[in-house]
Amino acid sequence: MRNFFAFLSGGLFGAGLLVAGMVDTRKVQGWLDVFGEWDPTLAFVLAGAVGVMMIAWAFAKRRAQTLIGLPMPEAPPKLVDRNLVFGSLMFGVGWGLAGLCPGPALGSLSFGGWQGWLFVLAMGMGMAIAPMFKEQLARLDTAPEDG
């Protein structure tokens, strides 16, 4: 049951990315390229997705459990910290360079050629070594101040 709906959710997500044209890296880069031929499509994609999710959150707030009786997610942390800012900047630069973020990169694997596979492989390696970077960032806080 749970896995069926996870599959359905992933399928809708992937199909939506394809329909929206977000598997086209030029459209994504066109959105980020404010000094080039700017492409506003991504704003409409985000607006549509956020609109549906606003309703979903409102619904979720009034329920103690999900529709199949699972617990609702715990409230995520509220803290805006260095990891959030630094990690998002890094992610953004990679996103802009290739025009791919994790969702479309995975969703286009079947038709994106070797380039898509290479990107996902590098992304997976990045995810595997990310805990090391996190540790280094955390060390900045505990390091004794010199001078």
Next chain:
Amino acid sequence: MEQDWIWGLVGGLMIGLGAAIYLLVNGRIMGASGILGGLVDGSGRDSTSERFAFLAGLVAIPPLLVPLYQVVDTKVTSNIAVLVIAGLLVGIGTRIANGCTSGHGVCGISRFSLRGITATVFYLIGGGLALIVGRHLLGVI
């Protein structure tokens, strides 16, 4: 080209529906980087099958729609260095920030999360910088 925004909106609604199902049925926040990352670094051991099921849908469903289109082309670069550097940055960055466009963007903004909005501002800045430097200054993308 004029219709791009309509399809963008339609696709966005589908993405939102996928995220809504993951929240309202599975009780989870739909973030592509988190779902994959939890499998890669082992932090999602308690929900392995659910993660695989989501990823299976994400990878297997889009090709079923491809025949509806004359051409589906990601138009992604063939520059190996760019692909590897970009992939590493996306992988490391999303895990340090705990989310990407789907988790922080779609799921975060919609609940007016300060974290989600802050992340979105900074990955947009990062992406804009990448285009300025990579495309307009260096001409590699």
